[in-house]
Amino acid sequence: MRLAETARRGMPSCFVGGQALCGAGPPISPRRKGTRVKHEFIKTLATAAIVCGMSFGAASAQEGIDLVNGQTKFDIDPHHATVLLAWNHVGMSTTYAVVREFEGTLDLDPAKVEDANLSVSLKLGSLDTMEQKRTEDLQGPRFFNVANFPTATFKSTSVKRTSDTTADVTGDFTLLGQTKPLTLKVKYNKASKNKDKLLVGFDAETVITRADYGVATLAPMVGPEVTVKISTELLAAAK
Structure with a gap:
């Protein structure tokens, strides 16, 4: 427990919750890196869907x-x-x-x-x-x-x-x-x-x-x- 606490205290402030938010901190394993890429891909799809929805709404606002x-x-x-x-x-x-x-x-x-x-x-x-x-x-x-x-x-x-x-x-x-x-x-x-x-x-x-x-x-x-x-x-x- 103390070792874990000491390790956390030694981490830079940009490393929170076991995930690096900047360049500092231990390297991310390929598995975790794949998970993050997957999450980013899903986020991109969601953003694209919102943008497309907004575009469609603008296009259909003056229907006919x-x-x-x-x-x-x-x-x-x-x-x-x-x-x-x-x-x-x-x-x-x-x-x-x-x-x-x-x-x-x-x-x-x-x-x-x-x-x-x-x-x-x-x-x-x-x-x-x-x-x-x-x-x-x-x-x-x-x-x-x-x-x-x-x-x-x-x-x-x-x-x-x-x-x-x-x-x-x-x-x-x-x-x-x-x-x-x-x-x-x-x-x-x-x-x-x-x-x-x-x-x-x-x-x-x-x-x-x-x-x-x-x-x-x-x-x-x-x-x-x-x-x-x-x-x-x-x-x-x-x-």
Whole structure:
């Protein structure tokens, strides 16, 4: 025991656990050397697998985007799109509503994402909370005043790419006759062909402070901020 302890004390600090970490120390037997080589080989394979996985992930991040050939105009497919609104109610729960009728276009060239143009129009008379009295109240003069302002619109003014699949799309949002800058956080999902029809899919999210548009009714009991979530497929327009 003492001999072993003395031997350990005599070893240089770069020799730990019976394995040389630098040039000092006793020679490694061929058997142990083979084991170390094997471990290094496995480590190399693991590293290569990780790198390949990262490369594959980068390559597939924009799945199907190569199908979009140059500047292409897309129209929102109303059968595969959702506009969801959400706001807090007295700190107790989240209230939801959907806008059932809307339309929009996207002009996109994958090679020039920053030059993309997005235009969306929401028909507020189609807003639905799944509760009749609440829906009528929101469509009435206390909130969206649909009789006088039937639509809300968004027209992009700039696009800032934030990753291979995400971008900040800033534009002019008009609600109740007032226009303010608004930024959508947009995520590209996929492009594909279905029966020779070219489609692209996106998700987008933003937050609207309703007082900015003159709607402070029942705040803060009814949340002053409204989260808007959009998920949509768009069809390439016929050329």
